Amino acid sequence: MREMFWVRPGYESVLAALGLDSLDAVFAWSAGQRMDKPGLEGWRQRWRITLPDGLGYGYLKRFTHPPFRRQAQRWLSGAGRLSTAGIEWRNARQLADAGIAAAEPIAFGQEMAGVWERRSFILLGEVAGQSLERWLPVHLPAAERDPYKQARRKRLDRLAHFVARFHHAGFVHRDLYLSHIFMDAAGADEAGEGKFRLIDLQRVFRPRWRRRRWVVKDLAALNFSTPPERVSARERTHFICRYVRDCGYGGSVRRLVKDVEIKMRFIARRHERPRADERDGQRDQYNEV
Known part of the structure; x- marks a missing residue:
């Protein structure tokens, strides 16, 4: 032994x-x-x-x-x-x-x-803050009703940058849903932005081949778990564009957006959209292995 x-x-x-x-x-x-x-x-x-x-x-x-x-x-x-x-x-x-x-x-x-x-x-x-799955429905109104447009765009850009850095380092996450990204709004930086952290690290790995497939799956999982009534289609496209810029992705942005949409529809057919209010309250951090 x-x-x-x-x-x-x-x-x-x-x-x-x-x-x-x-x-x-x-x-x-x-x-x-x-x-x-x-x-x-x-x-x-x-x-x-x-x-x-x-x-x-x-x-x-x-x-x-x-x-x-x-x-x-x-x-x-x-x-x-x-x-x-x-x-x-x-x-x-x-x-x-x-x-x-x-x-x-x-x-x-x-x-x-x-x-x-x-x-x-x-x-x-313990990871400070709460999952974006729980934070977003409470704190992020629909785009047309949000008076803080600049702060909203900045937060979206920060999240895109966080995911881009994760992928640029060679990692992917088999379940990159909003429930697995935490934001600590109380521990904001000088610009007032919350800090993002990943959980459920058992699902993280560095693919040796077919890397783009896993990147698309990650982006589709994020897209799928984001309520459509809170984040508009234009904002989702902006997120991908900002992600591509920060990640150094060399392919077609239009093709990436299309592939993410196709994968998201596939995920939607296989799963019901997860809802924070239906979870058991302990789901926030280490309920996954």
Whole structure:
């Protein structure tokens, strides 16, 4: 058996105070708030933890004896030596190295038997703010009724720049819906703009081939999850144009817009549009694995 236990520098005392200073301790622990939802497979667990010293909350994901199909997915992705939690940990660190704001890992551990995952966990820090899926219906009126046109355009441009930087760094996200991008309006920068961060990092990867296919899928997922009554067709086209400029995309903008629309219609046929008011209230951050 091979074990790995990593703690973010400076958080050793935090883990010790919580009694989470070893792999066995993490899997024996049960003092937080369970956040499982109906239908969650038994090998997965989610917990919300109150961190000491006013550090806010942490979100713990535990995985025990993943089924063969999940193991095979890791092997086929080329991550045979990394566990389910290990993939998210690696992605978080790679995003940080690339300067892409995302959920930050506090601790990670795994127990492997060769390429077979026995158990793994990751503890993530809470992401400030709320998902754009929840923020947008409350704070963004329809374009024709919004008196703050300049601020609206600026915010749209900032989001396009954030997604462009993410893609330019070589990453894509299998589910880049508004629910997986958080905005911290309270922690705005000097220009008064909220800061964006990614969550559900398990879904992030760097494609080796057919990269454009995944970029189109990301942009289509964003488009699909954006309520049409809040963001106009003209604004959506502007978003793509700004994205192309910031990303350094070398292809036809018109073709990209068309391909995104085609993919969005495909997504719409397969899924009902997600609605924030129908979710269970715990969906905001670490309800996905």
